[in-house]
């Protein structure tokens with residue numbers, strides 16, 4: 355029921371997420387729910403103990419805006435060990451509560467009204483609504499059926515002076531396809547020397 359004092363939604367066409375729909379159907383039919391990652395194993399007792407210890411030690415206050423320094427340092431070390439990329443934990447690493455929050459914060463900070471954001475479908479369902487909330491236009495490019503690879507010529511053709519961001523998701527949900535060196539090279543070549551920001555959702 356809509357109350358008279360609730361203003362009209364900015365995105366009236368955005369309904370319930372597919373995860374809620376499938377989750378409810380799976381419960382209803384006692385089916386395996388493959389729509390969301392729900393671990394079917396217990397949490398490691400070491401993690402539970404560590405959380406308990408940290409809370410008993412009083413680590414339950416607001417953290418700095420960009421996250422606890424020890425965590426940012428651990429993230430920078432891990433990124434270096436895995437990818438060889440060196441990031442400064444003081445200025446180049448920010449901890450967020452979820453990928454959704456990181457996506458929202460990044461897109462709303464960088465995308466202006468009238469801009470265009472290229473993304474790939476099928477996609478995680480919050481991308482387009484976040485872009486629309488900025489007064490910008492989401493530009494969807496379909497992944498090639500069967501391989502779910504990106505047609506970079508199509509991306510090149512979709513780039514306009516208004517393109518502000520290309521949002522990539524690798525490994526890709528829901529298909530599982532992942533970028534190889536070829537994809538990175540094409541992305542670099544298309545964005546080098548432009549104002550286009552690459553937002554990489556590697557959740």
Ligand SMILES: Cc1ncc(COP(=O)(O)O)c(C=O)c1O
Pocket residue numbers: 451452453454455478523527555557
């Ligand atoms: C591709 C993709 N991006 C973002 C998210 C959101 O992640 P989070 O639950 O950390 O907000 C998900 C969650 O499944 C996802 O699959």
